[in-house]
Amino acid sequence: MEIGIILFPLISFLVVGLFGRKLGDLPSAIITVLGSFFAFLLSIPASIKALSSPFSVPLYEFISLGNYTLTLGLYFDPLSSLTASLVCLIATLIFIYSIGYMQNLFGQWTYKFYAYLSFFLFSMLMIVLSDNLLGMFFGWEGVGLASYLLIGYFHQQKYATNSAFEAFVMNRIGDWLYLFGIFAVFYLFGSLNLLEIFEKVDAVDPKLLGLAVLLLFGGAVGKSGQFPLHTWLPNAMAGPTPVSALLHSSTMVAAGVYMVARLYPIFESAPQSLKVVAVIGGLTALFASLSATSHTDIKKIIAFSTMSQLGLMFLALGIGDKSSAMFHLTTHAFFKALLFLSAGSIIHAFHHHVHEIYEVGGLKKYMPITYATFFVGALALAGIFPFSGFWSKDLIIGSAYEVSFGLGVFVSFVSFLTAYYIFREGFVMFYGEERHREHFEEEPKESPSIMLIPMLILAIGSLVVGFFEGWYVGVLGDKKEIHLDIAISSVVIALAGIGLAYLVFVKRVLDPEKLYQSLKPMHTTFKEQFFTEKLYHKILAGGYMLYSKVLYTVGERQLIDGLVNGSYLMAGFLGRVFRNLQQGRVNLYLLFLSVGLSGLVLLTLLWR
Amino acid sequence: MMQWLAFLFFGSLAILSALGVVLFSNVVYVILSLLSTLVMVAGVFFVAGAELVGALQLLIYAVAIAVFYILVLTAVPWEKALKKDSHYRVEGVLTFPIVLAFYLEIILVFLLGVSVSPKGEIREYIKSLGNTEVVGSVLFSKYFFAFELVSLVLLVGMIGAVIIGRKEEKTYEDGSP
Amino acid sequence: MKMVPLEAYLILSIILFGLGVFGMIVRRNLVTILMSAELALNAVNIAFVGADAYLGLADGQIFALFIIALAAVEAAVGLGIIVAIFRLRKVESSDELTDMRG
Numbered sequence: 001m002e003i004g005i006i007l008f009p010l011i012s013f014l015v016v017g018l019f020g021r022k023l024g025d026l027p028s029a030i031i032t033v034l035g036s037f038f039a040f041l042l043s044i045p046a047s048i049k050a051l052s053s054p055f056s057v058p059l060y061e062f063i064s065l066g067n068y069t070l071t072l073g074l075y076f077d078p079l080s081s082l083t084a085s086l087v088c089l090i091a092t093l094i095f096i097y098s099i100g101y102m103q104n105l106f107g108q109w110t111y112k113f114y115a116y117l118s119f120f121l122f123s124m125l126m127i128v129l130s131d132n133l134l135g136m137f138f139g140w141e142g143v144g145l146a147s148y149l150l151i152g153y154f155h156q157q158k159y160a161t162n163s164a165f166e167a168f169v170m171n172r173i174g175d176w177l178y179l180f181g182i183f184a185v186f187y188l189f190g191s192l193n194l195l196e197i198f199e200k201v202d203a204v205d206p207k208l209l210g211l212a213v214l215l216l217f218g219g220a221v222g223k224s225g226q227f228p229l230h231t232w233l234p235n236a237m238a239g240p241t242p243v244s245a246l247l248h249s250s251t252m253v254a255a256g257v258y259m260v261a262r263l264y265p266i267f268e269s270a271p272q273s274l275k276v277v278a279v280i281g282g283l284t285a286l287f288a289s290l291s292a293t294s295h296t297d298i299k300k301i302i303a304f305s306t307m308s309q310l311g312l313m314f315l316a317l318g319i320g321d322k323s324s325a326m327f328h329l330t331t332h333a334f335f336k337a338l339l340f341l342s343a344g345s346i347i348h349a350f351h352h353h354v355h356e357i358y359e360v361g362g363l364k365k366y367m368p369i370t371y372a373t374f375f376v377g378a379l380a381l382a383g384i385f386p387f388s389g390f391w392s393k394d395l396i397i398g399s400a401y402e403v404s405f406g407l408g409v410f411v412s413f414v415s416f417l418t419a420y421y422i423f424r425e426g427f428v429m430f431y432g433e434e435r436h437r438e439h440f441e442e443e444p445k446e447s448p449s450i451m452l453i454p455m456l457i458l459a460i461g462s463l464v465v466g467f468f469e470g471w472y473v474g475v476l477g478d479k480k481e482i483h484l485d486i487a488i489s490s491v492v493i494a495l496a497g498i499g500l501a502y503l504v505f506v507k508r509v510l511d512p513e514k515l516y517q518s519l520k521p522m523h524t525t526f527k528e529q530f531f532t533e534k535l536y537h538k539i540l541a542g543g544y545m546l547y548s549k550v551l552y553t554v555g556e557r558q559l560i561d562g563l564v565n566g567s568y569l570m571a572g573f574l575g576r577v578f579r580n581l582q583q584g585r586v587n588l589y590l591l592f593l594s595v596g597l598s599g600l601v602l603l604t605l606l607w608r
Numbered sequence: 609m610m611q612w613l614a615f616l617f618f619g620s621l622a623i624l625s626a627l628g629v630v631l632f633s634n635v636v637y638v639i640l641s642l643l644s645t646l647v648m649v650a651g652v653f654f655v656a657g658a659e660l661v662g663a664l665q666l667l668i669y670a671v672a673i674a675v676f677y678i679l680v681l682t683a684v685p686w687e688k689a690l691k692k693d694s695h696y697r698v699e700g701v702l703t704f705p706i707v708l709a710f711y712l713e714i715i716l717v718f719l720l721g722v723s724v725s726p727k728g729e730i731r732e733y734i735k736s737l738g739n740t741e742v743v744g745s746v747l748f749s750k751y752f753f754a755f756e757l758v759s760l761v762l763l764v765g766m767i768g769a770v771i772i773g774r775k776e777e778k779t780y781e782d783g784s785p
Numbered sequence: 786m787k788m789v790p791l792e793a794y795l796i797l798s799i800i801l802f803g804l805g806v807f808g809m810i811v812r813r814n815l816v817t818i819l820m821s822a823e824l825a826l827n828a829v830n831i832a833f834v835g836a837d838a839y840l841g842l843a844d845g846q847i848f849a850l851f852i853i854a855l856a857a858v859e860a861a862v863g864l865g866i867i868v869a870i871f872r873l874r875k876v877e878s879s880d881e882l883t884d885m886r887g
Contacts, residue, residue, distance in 0.1 A: 584883030591810045598710040615789045619797045630808035649827045656838035658846045680864045686877050700811040707803045714799050746843040765858030773865035
């Protein structure tokens with residue numbers, strides 16, 4: 001019965017993919033929604049069963065290699081089943097939303113979009129529920145492929161296709177490292193099955209284990225957009241907003257965090273590698289939030305905030321706190337999807353023509369529900385009591401302070417910046433002068449209810465999920481307590497960030513434009529992501545293109561074409577030479593006769 | 609000694625005449641050179657002691673065949689040939705080394721082949737009977753079949769030459785004979 | 786009396802034969818080509834007779850007889866062909882005769 005969880009999305013993918021053209025776009029969308037909804041329904045009893053006793057569902061054995069057989073199977077324990085339910089729920093809500101968002105594209109083969117979404121859901125569930133590394137890798141690759149297909153969905157725009165390509169290539173680099181990690185794990189443990197690996201963790205060579213762990217983490221770096229494989233994530237916003245909400249905020253990029261949490265027993269046995277995880281996570285968190293303060297694209301700011309929050313999750317994993325990282329992942333899924341959906345609502349209201357926060361303004365009175373949901377999400381992201389973000393972020397800050405005071409200050413600084421930039425975006429878009437009048441004729445209306453209902457559900461989730469903190473952490477096998485002083489200080493810091501944004505952007509205490517001009521170098525550095533993107537494009541991509549060009553002009557043009565052209569020139573030349581054999585003149589025939597004769601005689605002589 | 613001198617005389621004149629055959633531009637000179645060559649070759653035959661062959665050479669070649677050539681060259685109305693059109697220069701230059709190589713090879717072949725033949729069976733007969741009778745007796749016993757065949761070939765050639773060489777019949781304007 | 790050695794006959798024969806072949810290739814007029822062919826045939830005759838003189842056999846002379854007879858036939862037929870060509874095409878040299886383009 002539990003197999004239905006992955007079977008429903010798979011079936012809806014196949015049905016929509018094969019028959020979507022005949023079915024039409026709206027029926028395809030409904031089939032997709034039903035697929036994910038049924039998966040969600042089936043995941044609930046599976047979770048309930050798994051909470052008390054984890055169980056495995058072996059599915060299929062496919063290749064038998066000597067003394068090890070490659071299998072496919074599902075494993076349900078609290079971690080995987082709760083995450084699976086989360087993924088299915090968010091997916092269902094976003095699918096419903098997308099019916100409204102993609103409305104004006106229906107009739108243009110939008111069934112492909114839904115097929116890709118179902119495929120993505122199936123692959124994501126494979127990652128979450130698989131009981132061995134091979135199935136996880138299959139899902140890993142599948143979500144990478146789905147990401148490429150969906151980012152490049154508007155394939156007529158060059159920017160979208162380039163971003164899809166960049167995403168896929170960077171993912172691939174991560175996947176390559178991940179694959180080597182799997183090889184190392186198999187070499188060490190002789191098996192890819194998670195349970196068998198967990199049993200044997202202490203019995204293997206720690207240095208090699210540390211290397212394997214680092215390689216596996218490399219895969220997570222690529223998948224979750226951490227430094228240094230991060231430049232694809234902001235550019236992935238070229239895809240439609242439901243894609244950004246589902247893949248690049250709640251689920252796919254969270255797969256990296258999930259993978260580390262899933263394989264945590266291995267990671268714990270290699271403490272040096274955990275330090276690397278923490279360093280990269282922290283670095284990305286800071287760097288992404290600095291970049292977010294300087295960007296002005298509506299979705300990119302939220303994308304950077306995703307990168308930063310994922311960095312915080314990796315930081316938490318690195319300092320040894322699996323449960324707070326996973327809980328933050330859960331709450332983050334809710335409020336980040338909510339933020340994206342609200343941004344998508346704004347974009348939809350302007351018929352998909354806006355991209356920058358400075359193109360709109362004063363939307364508070366035109367789109368009140370969107371305003372409310374956006375600010376719910378923003379408050380949750382900033383970590384204000386009693387929203388869910390407060391609970392999860394507080395756990396992380398608490399763990400940080402336990403490790404060292406400096407680390408705690410660091411995480412607090414990152415949350416200050418988080419509060420600042422998200423409220424900057426909110427205040428610019430919803431308050432202030434109505435800049436959109438300069439560009440658009442008609443007034444923005446509130447979005448249709450098919451889009452608003454999922455947003456409201458997510459808003460409720462962002463509010464309420466935080467209260468399950470104790471239960472969640474307990475289920476995962478940990479015990480945490482909230483320190484009151486840390487809680488109060490984190491709220492104060494978040495309020496300070498909000499207050500700064502309010503003062504600058506609403507009250508205009510400091511004029512934002514003048515401030516921007518005076519701090520231009522700093523802003524530009526942040527905006528260009530500390531020039532990493534430029535670096536990658538110029539040096540790595542540019543170098544490769546140069547190499548290709550050289551190979552083309554030398555290898556292809558000169559050598560290969562030269563050979564091919566040369567062969568026809570040679571054939572013509574030889575033809576001209578041999579043509580002389582048959583001139584029709586007796587004299588020449590005689591000449592050739594005599595040449596042949598002397599040749600034969602010579603041969604006979606030599607043979608003697 | 610006498611033999612040797614006669615051989616040298618006839619041989620060198622034969623070579624000179626052959627050069628004339630190859631190199632002259634005027635066709636009539638070529639025919640005359642050919643005639644001279646044939647006579648010299650007959651002389652070489654006599655020096656070698658083959659009287660019958662030498663006599664037949666003179667009769668057939670130097671008389672009949674030379675007359676053929678002269679007939680064709682003068683009775684058929686060729687156009688006036690220019691001096692410089694008479695040879696292919698380029699091919700000549702190309703052929704020269706090949707012919708030279710051929711010479712060397714043939715010399716080698718002869719020297720290798722001659723040494724393995726039987727020798728001296730009928731010298732006594734020649735001394736007693738004279739050359740012609742000896743040739744005749746060998747011809748009509750050992751090579752009788754070949755002799756008959758050659759006469760057949762002669763017959764066929766005669767008929768063929770007549771057919772090829774005669775004028776076509778007149779045809780009417782519309783192509784019927 | 787000193788006999789003429791075999792090699793002398795052979796050398797003479799080869800020289801004449803080479804000249805004959807050379808003439809066949811070099812000469813332009815059809816009739817002169819045939820005349821060079823006669824020259825080559827005669828050279829072969831000399832070779833036969835010379836070998837005969839050295840070896841004391843009669844076979845070479847018989848073969849030389851056959852060659853003379855056949856050469857006569859060949860000259861007749863060849864000249865007949867040349868006359869026919871001339872009647873038909875009004876050409877007299879081998880390069881004008883050919884229809885193939887280089």
